[in-house]
Amino acid sequence: MKKTRTRAIPVLLLTAAFFVGIIYFVFNLSIHSSQWASEPTNGHLSDNDGLGNSGTITDRNGVILAQSIDGKRVYNDDYSTRCACLPVVGDNSVNNSTAIQTRYRSELSGYSFVFGLGLPSQFNSGQNIQLTIDSDVQRTAYEALGSNKGAVVVFNYKTGDILCLASTPTYDPYNKPEDIETNDAYEGAYLNRALSSAYPPGSTFKLVTSAAALRFLDDAEHREFDCTGSTEIGGRTINCYDVSGHVDMKDALMYSCNGYFAHLAVDLGKKQMTTQAGDMGFNNTWTIDGIVTGKSIYNVSKADDNDLAWSGVGQYTVLETPINMAIRSAAIANGGTSAKPMLIKNMSAPFGVSLPDRTSSEGRRILQKDIADKLSDMMDYTVQNYYGKGSFSSTLDVCAKTGTAEISESGSDAHAWVTGFTKDKDCPLAFAVIVENGNSGFGAAVPVASAVLNEAAKNYTE
Ligand SMILES: [Zn+2]
Numbered sequence: 001m002k003k004t005r006t007r008a009i010p011v012l013l014l015t016a017a018f019f020v021g022i023i024y025f026v027f028n029l030s031i032h033s034s035q036w037a038s039e040p041t042n043g044h045l046s047d048n049d050g051l052g053n054s055g056t057i058t059d060r061n062g063v064i065l066a067q068s069i070d071g072k073r074v075y076n077d078d079y080s081t082r083c084a085c086l087p088v089v090g091d092n093s094v095n096n097s098t099a100i101q102t103r104y105r106s107e108l109s110g111y112s113f114v115f116g117l118g119l120p121s122q123f124n125s126g127q128n129i130q131l132t133i134d135s136d137v138q139r140t141a142y143e144a145l146g147s148n149k150g151a152v153v154v155f156n157y158k159t160g161d162i163l164c165l166a167s168t169p170t171y172d173p174y175n176k177p178e179d180i181e182t183n184d185a186y187e188g189a190y191l192n193r194a195l196s197s198a199y200p201p202g203s204t205f206k207l208v209t210s211a212a213a214l215r216f217l218d219d220a221e222h223r224e225f226d227c228t229g230s231t232e233i234g235g236r237t238i239n240c241y242d243v244s245g246h247v248d249m250k251d252a253l254m255y256s257c258n259g260y261f262a263h264l265a266v267d268l269g270k271k272q273m274t275t276q277a278g279d280m281g282f283n284n285t286w287t288i289d290g291i292v293t294g295k296s297i298y299n300v301s302k303a304d305d306n307d308l309a310w311s312g313v314g315q316y317t318v319l320e321t322p323i324n325m326a327i328r329s330a331a332i333a334n335g336g337t338s339a340k341p342m343l344i345k346n347m348s349a350p351f352g353v354s355l356p357d358r359t360s361s362e363g364r365r366i367l368q369k370d371i372a373d374k375l376s377d378m379m380d381y382t383v384q385n386y387y388g389k390g391s392f393s394s395t396l397d398v399c400a401k402t403g404t405a406e407i408s409e410s411g412s413d414a415h416a417w418v419t420g421f422t423k424d425k426d427c428p429l430a431f432a433v434i435v436e437n438g439n440s441g442f443g444a445a446v447p448v449a450s451a452v453l454n455e456a457a458k459n460y461t462e
Contacts, residue, residue: 048068048071048072048073048092049073049092049093049094050105050109051066051068051073051092051101051105051108051109052068052071052072052073053068053071053109053110053126054068054073054105054108054109054110054126055068055107055108055109055110055126055127055128055129055348055352056068056128056129057089057100057101057108057128057129057130057131058128058129058130058131059085059130059131059133059134059135059138060130060131060132060133060134060161060163060345060459061134061135061136061459062130063076063081063135064076065081065085065089065131065135066089066101068126073092075089075173075174076135078139079172080139080142080143081135081138081139082172082173082174083142083170083171083172084135084138084139084141084142084143084166084170085133085135085138085139086099086170086171086172086173087099087165087166087167087170087191087192087193087194088100088131088133088138088165088192088343089101089131089173090102090173091173091176092173095190096190096191096192098191098192098195098196098291098292098293099192100129100131100343100344103290103291104127104129104290104347107126107127107129107347108126108127108129109126110125110126110127110350110351125350125351126350126352127347127348127349127350127352128346128347128348128352129344129346129347129348130344130345130346130347130357131343131344131345132155132160132161132162132163132342132343132344132345133162133163133164133165133343134163134164134455134456134459136455136458137154137163137164137452137455137456137459138164138165138166140164140451140452140455141154141164141166141448141451141452142166142168142170143451144447144448144451144452145166145168145435145448146168148168148435148436148437148438148444149168149169149187149188149193149435149436149437150167150168150193150433150434150435150436150438150448151166151167151168151192151193151194151197151322151432151433151434152164152165152166152167152194152322152431152432152433152448152449152452153165153194153322153323153325153326153431153432153433154326154429154430154431154452154453154456155326155330155341155429155430155431156339156428156429156430157330157331157333157334157338157339157421157428157429157430158334158338158339158428159339159359159360160338160339160340160341160342160360160363161342161345161360162288162341162342162343163429163456163459164452164456165192165194165195165323165343166194166452167191167192167193167194168193169185169186169187169188169189170189171186171189177189193322193434194321194322194323195288195291195293195294195321195322195323196293196294196321197294197321197322198294198295198296198297198319198320198321199319199320199321199405199407199415199417199434199436200314200315200318200319200320200405200406200407200415201314201318201319201320201325201403201405201417202313202314202315202403202404202405202406202414202415202417202441203256203258203313203314203401203402203403203404203405203417203441204314204320204325204401204402204403204417204418204419204432204441205312205313205314205318205320205403206252206253206256206261206312206313206314206401207253207328207332207375207379207401208276208277208280208282208298208314208328209261209264209265209268209273209276209312209313210249210253210261210264210375210378211276211280211367211371211375212264212265212268212272212273212275212276212277213249213264213267213268214371214374214375215272215276215368215371216268216272216276217264217267217268220249220264221248221249221250221374222248222249223248223249223264224246224247224248225246225247225252225257225259225260225263226245226246226247227240227242227243227244227245227246227247227252227255227257227259227260228243228259229242229243230259231259231262231263233262233263233266233305233306233309234266234304234305234306234307234308234309235306236306238258238259238262238306238309238310238313239258240257240258240259241256241258241404242255242257244257244259244260247260249378250377250378250381250382253378253379253381253382253401254378254381254382254385254386255386256402256403258313261312261313262309262310262312262313263309264312265308265309265311265312265313266305266308266309266312268312269308270300270301270303270308273298273300273308273311273312274298274299274300277298278298279366279367280324280328280331280366280367281296281324281327281328281366282296282297282298282318282320282324283295283296283297283298283299284296286323286324286327286341288323288340288341288342288343289342289343289344291343293321293323293324294321295321296319296320296321296324297317297318297319297320298311298318299317300316303316314403314405315405315406322432322433322434323341323432325417325419325432326341326419326430326431326432327341327363327366327430328366328419329379329419329420329421329430329431329432330421330430331363331365331366331367331372332367332372332375332376332379332421333372333376333399333421333422333423333428333430334372334428335369335372335373336365336366336367336368336369336371336372337362337363337364337365337366337367338363338430339360339361339362339363340360340361340362340363341360341363342358342360344358345357345358346358376399376421379399379400379401379420379421380399380423382399382400382401383398383399383400383420387400387402387442387446391442391446391450392420392446392449392450392453393422393450393453393454393457395454395457395461396422396424396427396429396453396454396457397422397423397424398420398421398422398423398449398453399420399421399422399423400418400419400420400421400446400449401418401419401420402416402417402418402441402442402445402446403415403416403417403418403419403441404416404417404439404440404441405417407437412437413437413438413439414437414438414439414440415434415435415436415437415438416434416435416437416438416439416440416441416443416444416445417432417433417434417441417445418431418432418433418441418442418445418446418448418449419431419432419433420449422453422457424457424460426460426461427456427457427459427460427461429453429456429457431449431452431453433445433446433448433449433452435448
């Protein structure tokens with residue numbers, strides 16, 4: 001009897017393992033089957049990598065960006081619109097992980113857990129997606145960036161609607177360049193830089209250092225400094241672009257005095273700088289309608305005083321995504337928190353059954369209201385007294401901060417940034433623009449922002 005029991009144990013263990021395996025498989029099947037079925041490597045798919053029978057993607061104004069006709073995936077008729085919208089919409093491949101046709105492929109293709117992709121085409125069960133983006137704004141950004149690499153984010157900080165999420169280089173989904181993998185001109189063409197690329201933020205980061213000072217230092221606003229064009233911190237020099245003379249915080253931000261903010265960062269110290277940066281989206285990602293952004297980085301754990309000083313002006317090893325920068329400006333505009341950015345305005349139920357438009361909820365608070373309002377006033381003051389309101393728009397009331405971020409590759413021109421927001425109640429937009437190697441925030445990024453904001457405003461003023 002004892003012997004039989006001993007022999008039964010391995011059999012029982014094997015049987016138990018079998019059932020655990022079955023449960024594991026069924027669990028995985030229910031969770032991942034739609035992705036497995038939609039993989040372009042799946043030989044059972046129809047042509048066009050499984051998109052030949054999928055739902056339609058439109059922009060916020062109903063312009064068709066992608067649809068399926070007779071088993072073929074068809075994109076917008078206009079070449080520039082196709083190129084401009086590719087970073088958001090995607091092509092037939094799944095190379096761009098943040099594109100709608102990658103992230104929402106199973107919903108678009110109408111994958112069913114019961115029927116798989118096996119429904120006949122007349123019963124196309126794919127869901128239609130209406131995006132929040134405006135294809136005209138997206139095309140304006142694409143044309144304004146021209147042959148430069150860069151990105152543009154514009155969103156409504158009251159509703160969360162993302163009007164523009166442009167990224168260059170891009171390409172025509174009908175005609176992917178054969179040398180896309182090897183030609184430097186297409187470097188990162190599978191990325192949406194607006195969401196996924198992180199760059200040194202340069203002087204735009206002075207808004208974070210200002211926020212930290214207003215929060216943690218009692219006399220921050222009235223702290224004054226004599227800028228002679230350079231200052232010594234930790235035994236090495238911090239240079240300014242100009243000699244700003246005697247400045248307080250708002251003048252230091254307007255003239256973008258490095259010395260002022262470098263000293264602030266060191267006075268604040270690593271802990272308070274890191275806390276403020278963390279609250280403002282650094283060392284974290286955002287999730288926008290299920291799409292996870294790249295991470296912005298602020299890490300001064302190994303910094304000496306001079307490094308910490310440089311971090312306060314957005315150099316050292318600080319990196320930021322364009323979307324994070326736009327969310328920061330949105331929060332400044334809107335009393336410390338903005339509506340959660342969203343990319344999908346409407347998604348039909350299966351079989352194209354229409355549903356009401358989605359609405360955004362309030363996003364995470366990244367600033368106290370009084371600090372947000374002070375930063376807003378400083379950005380307004382900077383545009384009024386330094387850049388000129390007319391540099392952005394003849395009709396919109398724009399508040400902004402530029403940045404010209406040095407990069408480590410020797411001989412390369414600095415990245416050009418501008419971020420800000422409109423104060424117009426009926427057109428409340430936040431934005432961030434980067435032109436890689438553009439060399440001057442004011443010279444290269446502001447004209448792009450101006451073109452895009454004027455186009456975006458048509459959604460609210462016409
Ligand atoms: Zn200075």
